[in-house]
Amino acid sequence: xxxxxxxxxxxxxxxxxxxxxxxxxxxxxxxxxxxxxxxxxxxxxxxxxxxxxxxxxxxxxxxxxxxxxxxxxxxxxxxxxxxxxxxxxxxxxxxxxxxxxxxxxxxxxxxxxxxxxx
Amino acid sequence: xxxxxxxxxxxxxxxxxxxxxxxxxxxxxxxxxxxxxxxxxxxxxxxxxxxxxxxxxxxxxxxxxxxxxxxxxxxxxxxxxxxxxxxxxxxxxxxxxxxxxxxxxxxxxxxxxxxxxxxxxxxxxxxxxxxxxxxxxxxxxxxxxxxxxxxxxxxxxxxxxxxxxxxxxxxxxxxxxxxxxxxxxxxxxxxxxxxxxxxxx
Numbered sequence: 001x002x003x004x005x006x007x008x009x010x011x012x013x014x015x016x017x018x019x020x021x022x023x024x025x026x027x028x029x030x031x032x033x034x035x036x037x038x039x040x041x042x043x044x045x046x047x048x049x050x051x052x053x054x055x056x057x058x059x060x061x062x063x064x065x066x067x068x069x070x071x072x073x074x075x076x077x078x079x080x081x082x083x084x085x086x087x088x089x090x091x092x093x094x095x096x097x098x099x100x101x102x103x104x105x106x107x108x109x110x111x112x113x114x115x116x117x118x
Numbered sequence: 119x120x121x122x123x124x125x126x127x128x129x130x131x132x133x134x135x136x137x138x139x140x141x142x143x144x145x146x147x148x149x150x151x152x153x154x155x156x157x158x159x160x161x162x163x164x165x166x167x168x169x170x171x172x173x174x175x176x177x178x179x180x181x182x183x184x185x186x187x188x189x190x191x192x193x194x195x196x197x198x199x200x201x202x203x204x205x206x207x208x209x210x211x212x213x214x215x216x217x218x219x220x221x222x223x224x225x226x227x228x229x230x231x232x233x234x235x236x237x238x239x240x241x242x243x244x245x246x247x248x249x250x251x252x253x254x255x256x257x258x259x260x261x262x263x264x265x266x267x268x269x270x271x272x273x274x275x276x277x278x279x280x281x282x283x284x285x286x287x288x289x290x291x292x293x294x295x296x297x298x299x300x301x302x303x304x305x306x307x308x309x310x311x312x313x314x315x316x317x318x319x
Binding site for chain 2: 020023024027028030031034035038039041042045046051054055058059061062065066069070072073074075079080082083086087088089090091093094095097098101102105106
């Protein structure tokens with residue numbers, strides 16, 4: 001039994017506390033960024049730009065906020081791929097449902113009265 | 119050797135449990151995504167089918183909703199700090215940040231109650247039209263999620279005073295509560311854009 005040799009544990013160049021301090025700075029920057037984006041969104045809807053342009057920008061900003069919170073605040077960036085898959089599956093189904101319903105309703109040959117009769 | 123083996127086994131066992139807890143939470147959040155996806159889709163599709171049924175721009179207060187969004191984003195920031203503090207074993211910092219999250223959560227709920235009361239006063243109820251039904255259903259469900267989150271964090275705050283909470287064991291529990299809270303935040307990010315801002319374009 002005494003001949004058994006264990007591989008040395010990997011020594012991190014940064015301590016756990018240093019890593020958490022780095023995260024603190026990331027969180028502060030992200031929070032400021034998210035607050036600024038919310039302000040931009042609010043101003044944007046009152047500006048006299050093309051509706052499609054505003055819609056696209058709002059969608060992009062919203063998507064950025066969504067992904068940023070998941071990646072950094074929810075630690076998905078630092079966690080295992082399995083967790084991303086677990087959440088991604090639900091997200092994919094939710095998005096798929098929305099896109100499918102949206103495209104179904106957008107078709108001109110759909111009898112909306114028959115659908116809404118229920 | 120046996121001590122080492124036990125320690126290794128214990129660590130492995132603990133790690134497996136913690137991983138399972140996190141995986142379960144992420145699976146739950148994935149399913150909740152589908153739930154909210156359906157509610158938001160229903161609202162948007164009924165808006166498309168009956169665009170003339172109701173004009174919410176006269177009723178919505180973008181300033182109030184933006185303030186609520188800001189509050190929820192800042193609460194997410196504090197929650198991230200609370201999780202980080204727990205990982206560092208700083209219980210006092212954890213408590214301070216969690217109290218901040220609870221406070222911001224209550225402000226958000228207060229804003230939502232005020233908004234609902236204002237809408238009802240203006241004549242928009244759950245049964246007024248399809249807009250009222252889908253809007254209250256969607257934002258109300260989100261509000262219930264926020265209320266559950268606040269209750270969860272209040273329990274966690276008081277639990278931290280019992281002396282049973284140690285940094286190593288409880289860090290994952292705090293992280294799981296944090297995941298739930300951040301999820302509530304990302305759902306609101308979508309609702310804010312897809313339900314409120316879109317109406318003003």
